């Protein structure tokens with residue numbers, strides 16, 4: 413071909429919708445990526461396909477029932493919601509729970525973090541097409557799943573926390589078994605850390621991808637490993653410790669895991685190192701667990717109060733805001749799940765990267781869509797989506813509840 | 821020669837290692853069923869039930885229904901007894917914890933798939 417025949421092709425701008433149902437997504441969400449050739453030039457994130465009205469349901473439930481509802485907000489971090497709700501009610505009732513209960517609750521939180529981060533690591537391996545490591549890491553995640561099942565009686569919904577303490581005790585035999593399990597798990601996690609860092613198949617796909625610079629992370633209030641991967645010192649366990657984190661952090665043996673890389677690799681490294689840190693925390697908790705009761709009695713009617721309970725969930729800071737009114741039901745319960753904060757930075761992370769990297773960038777904040785969804789009303793017949801103001805929503809939901817009374 | 825990555829030695833090891841999964845519906849050995857697993861609801865000691873309805877009130881999933889004692893049931897004081905709708909039960913164990921007479925338990929039989937909702941009512 414002569415040079416005169418050569419044409420310069422300027423790629424057109426195309427907007428590609430990904431979702432709400434898409435093979436690359438594990439949950440429904442909608443991403444509109446505007447691409448020029450293979451470069452993403454603009455991104456728009458829409459969520460709200462999985463609204464379940466949990467906060468509204470909770471107003472008709474007793475606090476005890478809400479514990480189980482809270483745990484079902486998210487399948488992966490069920491212990492965090494369950495424990496944080498229990499903690500919020502205890503704050504409102506102004507009761508102190510026994511020391512041993514605090515230790516067991518914290519132990520469950522940390523075990524939850526371990527399994528959640530290994531799960532994420534597997535998903536990250538899968539998103540970049542490295543399925544061998546995905547299968548292997550999920551196989552080894554079973555060690556911690558079995559531990560959780562042994563102590564709580566359920567693999568996913570542990571439901572260990574109750575108002576005033578925890579529901580099950582940990583026996584000495586279980587403790588020994590867990591300590592043995594941690595040795596094996598630590599060896600495996602160290603191996604996955606090396607795979608993540610030294611295996612070129614993985615590293616080359618995440619190095620420099622999905623940049624979130626520290627100032628922007630701060631501006632979009634990124635939390636959890638997304639923020640810590642950009643060097644932000646945000647970790648409620650260290651900044652505002654509760655439960656058994658207080659004596660644990662006071663020992664000075666534990667440090668916040670930070671990375672100043674700011675890319676997907678930074679977030680991966682933070683998560684893998686955090687698993688190792690969490691294993692050490694679990695060992696400390698088991699070895700220093702005091703004896704004593706595991707449950708304090710709390711009256712079902714909680715005095716009028718307004719509290720904010722914070723906890724570092726695997727994905728970041730989780731906030732439960734609770735207003736109690738002297739009955740055994742909450743007046744208002746508001747959950748701010750960590751993914752909600754991290755969404756805001758998503759559009760920035762996607763911009764400027766390749767389309768093929770979109771799945772791993774989306775996965776890198778470890779999104780949990782259903783924790784996040786807020787009210788949109790979708791009318792299938794009129795094909796409309798509308799956002800509703802609080803006052804209208806209250807009128808509509810009161811009407812709905814009048815028409816659908818609770819079974820007596 | 822190209823250096824081996826981190827994962828290749830692991831792969832070689834796994835060629836000869838035992839299978840990690842169980843061929844579950846056909847083979848049941850090797851499934852981890854811990855002591856204290858919370859699974860199927862059971863009305864264990866009917867004679868002790870007073871029919872106080874506490875279990876119905878605490879259930880977060882509205883899975884427990886109080887029905888009139890049938891002739892073949894052991895008769896309770898109030899004349900009502902609980903039944904559980906397994907399709908709604910979330911196996912939380914709150915009813916077991918709240919029952920003042922220790923009537924209910926959650927057994928470790930975890931196979932709870934049925935073809936009809938009628939089969940999912942536990943008497």
Ligand code: SF4
Nearest residue numbers: 869870872873875919
């Ligand atoms: S099972 Fe227990 S809680 Fe339920 S009605 Fe009988 S005694 Fe009461």
Ligand code: SF4
Nearest residue numbers: 879909910912913915
């Ligand atoms: S286990 Fe939980 S959901 Fe099931 S019947 Fe008992 S209280 Fe209801």
